[in-house]
Amino acid sequence: MENFIGESPLEKPEEPNSQDLCLTDRLMKRFQVNARIGIPLMVLYLVLGVTALLNLLIEIGLKFEQDTGPFYLFEGNNLFVWINYLGSILGHYFLIQAALEGLQGWKRLLKSKTDDDALLEGTERLGKMFKFFTWGICTIVLIIIFRSIWPELS
Amino acid sequence: MTNTPLDAPAAFIPDDEDRPAGEWMEGYWKSAALWSKRLAFAAWAYLIFYLYLPFRWIFIDKFPTQDLVIAIVPGMILWFTPIGLLSYFCFQFGQRLENSIKWRDQLLLENAFLQLRHILVVCCIVGSIKATSIGIEWYATYHAPLMNEQPLEGEPTPVQPAE
Numbered sequence: 001m002e003n004f005i006g007e008s009p010l011e012k013p014e015e016p017n018s019q020d021l022c023l024t025d026r027l028m029k030r031f032q033v034n035a036r037i038g039i040p041l042m043v044l045y046l047v048l049g050v051t052a053l054l055n056l057l058i059e060i061g062l063k064f065e066q067d068t069g070p071f072y073l074f075e076g077n078n079l080f081v082w083i084n085y086l087g088s089i090l091g092h093y094f095l096i097q098a099a100l101e102g103l104q105g106w107k108r109l110l111k112s113k114t115d116d117d118a119l120l121e122g123t124e125r126l127g128k129m130f131k132f133f134t135w136g137i138c139t140i141v142l143i144i145i146f147r148s149i150w151p152e153l154s
Numbered sequence: 155m156t157n158t159p160l161d162a163p164a165a166f167i168p169d170d171e172d173r174p175a176g177e178w179m180e181g182y183w184k185s186a187a188l189w190s191k192r193l194a195f196a197a198w199a200y201l202i203f204y205l206y207l208p209f210r211w212i213f214i215d216k217f218p219t220q221d222l223v224i225a226i227v228p229g230m231i232l233w234f235t236p237i238g239l240l241s242y243f244c245f246q247f248g249q250r251l252e253n254s255i256k257w258r259d260q261l262l263l264e265n266a267f268l269q270l271r272h273i274l275v276v277c278c279i280v281g282s283i284k285a286t287s288i289g290i291e292w293y294a295t296y297h298a299p300l301m302n303e304q305p306l307e308g309e310p311t312p313v314q315p316a317e
Contacts, residue, residue, distance in 0.1 A: 027264050055288065
């Protein structure tokens with residue numbers, strides 16, 4: 001019988017790296033150390049995100065107080081101002097969501113040494129943390145581009 | 155002759171107690187690696203626009219004042235450096251994690267999670283800078299209306315009623 005690979009059936013190709021990736025003690029320890037740094041960091045980011053969002057909402061409230069008379073969305077630069085505000089709120093939402101996912105993920109990874117479900121869920125949430133941070137930064141970049149296009153907002 | 159330390163493992167030999175990570179775990183690692191690299195590119199895009207816009211105004215004004223340059227450049231360096239490091243470490247983490255899964259390299263996998271620690275440390279620096287910035291913003295938001303209520307120079311101060 002011909003072998004399309006050209007090897008005899010008795011020879012096995014050498015694959016020194018053909019092994020499963022393992023959950024070694026060193027890897028689990030790195031999870032634990034990273035979790036101990038990650039938990040307070042995510043709490044900090046959560047506080048920062050909520051504070052920045054509150055600051056933005058207060059700014060919107062102050063603007064409502066200062067603007068007297070009827071409001072028309074398409075008058076002046078009202079449309080651009082409100083797109084800017086909504087974009088900023090969306091960006092802050094993504095960053096807060098990323099901090100929440102990160103906090104939950106790191107908490108689970110901290111107790112992952114004896115809990116396989118926590119290890120799996122924690123790793124899944126790390127991916128979500130990166131995803132929401134990416135969306136948050138992309139939203140901020142779009143807002144920066146938006147503000148540079150319409151200079152009345154800056 | 156090589157300079158490898160005496161205790162550097164030449165190849166990974168799993169112990170009997172080491173469990174394989176499994177397909178689910180590797181799937182989550184692939185997802186984390188992908189989004190980590192995307193985060194690195196997003197951070198670079200943020201840096202490019204963050205640098206471009208102030209320099210655009212400087213170059214439009216062909217003779218920028220020294221005060222303008224002194225006001226803008228240190229802040230840019232202070233914000234640019236940790237964000238640049240963050241994007242570098244995010245890309246390294248994603249790349250090493252992907253390669254470790256592709257090449258089944260245990261040592262590269264563990265190295266990738268060491269890069270993740272670097273990401274967290276840089277995030278601490280970025281968070282501290284942002285916390286300072288938000289604190290200044292809050293101060294300006296709450297103290298500016300109070301300062302506006304105080305009489306300006308030259309205006310008569312209100313007479314306090316006698317008790």
